[in-house]
Amino acid sequence: MSAKTLYDKLWESHVVHTEQDGGVLLYIDRQLLHEVTSPQAFSGLRAAGRKAWRMDANIATVDHNVPTTDRAAGIADATSRLQVDTLDQNCAEFGIQEFGMHDKRQGIVHVIAPEQGLTLPGMTVVCGDSHTATHGALGTLAFGIGTTEVEHVLATQCLWARKAKSMRIWVAGKLGNGVSAKDLVLAIIGRIGTAGGTGYAIEFAGPAVQALSVEGRMTLCNMAIEAGARSGMVGVDAVTIDYLRGRPYAPIGKVWDQAVAVWGELRSDPDAQFDAEIRLEATDVAPQVTWGTSPEMVVDISAQVPDPALEQDPVRRKGWSDALVYMDLNAATPISSIPLDKVFIGSCTNARIEDLRAAAAIARGHHKAASVKAVLVVPGSGLVKAQAEAEGLDRIFRDAGFEWREPGCSMCLAMNADRLEPGERCASTSNRNFEGRQGAGGRTHLVSPAMAAAAAIAGHFVDVRDWAMH
């Protein structure tokens, strides 16, 4: 038997039917739904007189449009309210379980599914959302789909798909103190570019990846899409199993034991061949800060804003110059001198408990700079929020002048009331720094939670590895 990659194993175990042209009907074990990309899917089912084929394989929550302040007051914005109400009604009508706005298990869809044990190794996981790649951290094949496909999965629990090529990103060594999974994935994207993973399913592997917690692995896989790949994944090991034990929807008793035995096989065989291999040294990775309008426009904290004149490729040179204009930055400006107006600590990339702990460890005993207008801390779920409060992290943030909010996507993409005003500059732990992403005219710098907290306190970017001196 030939050696297989993790991707091969996950793919092959879900093939229902193969067409002559190579198109494959894949079985989908779990579909996650949120309010933005599901309304037309439900309307389509209704119009065709169809039901959801396997109700308990689907789970829904509201995240993009929910307010992060006073929820008892309801949703002020009419469009947001309609989207949230529509999901509630659709779930009630089609018999799908939903963690609604007032449920303590509500949160960002990619945070709550792993947290609940709804994402389990060996599954195929889909959602009408590009950051579905996150779930690959648990040894799943997870990818984002469009609304028509959401309807197809609701109706049949299957999906037409084509197998991608395989890429392994091997990270040797160990990340330094103060350097996180976020810095690693930004450094990877800086190296391979936002199209570097296009057409591939990426497996992250090597000692530095194995040393990460499951939450860190989720941060890595979350941003596989920003490297152009629809899925990212990490093989199952003892860390994965420990993370899942005792989660509400994880199996128990004898079934758990059987599952663990099967899950243990979910990693690439030692001699498996990949279509592309990339290798990085973890010790070379420094805290990262993006300076432009694409996640690949990223440098080390000790660097300067790059000079487009030094870029040979004319298309890239133009992209860099345009980005500098939008970001209102000059070439050769030291990254550490860039002042911030706002800071956002949240999103499906970095709003889990370990992210909040990392931010709190920096903020403890300090206060935000007077020049920073607002620092939003938005936990990824109601349970992350409760855990953070049990550990007193909310106190640390409030004492530092940070705002402690209710869970949701929030200022990651400004679909709710949390947004940047035109021209405002933000240090953000989210995953996209596109023009207008956090509000029209807003300027986004992507960083890790520790780097965001440090920037909030200093008023400009600082190297968290020097933080002990503060």
Ligand SMILES: CC(C)[C@H](C(=O)O)[C@@H](O)C(=O)O
């Ligand atoms: C709203 C949704 C379709 C979108 C996505 O697919 O990623 C959003 O979550 C984002 O991060 O831009």
Ligand code: SF4
């Ligand atoms: S937190 Fe941001 S990236 Fe994640 S699902 Fe929400 S909007 Fe998309």
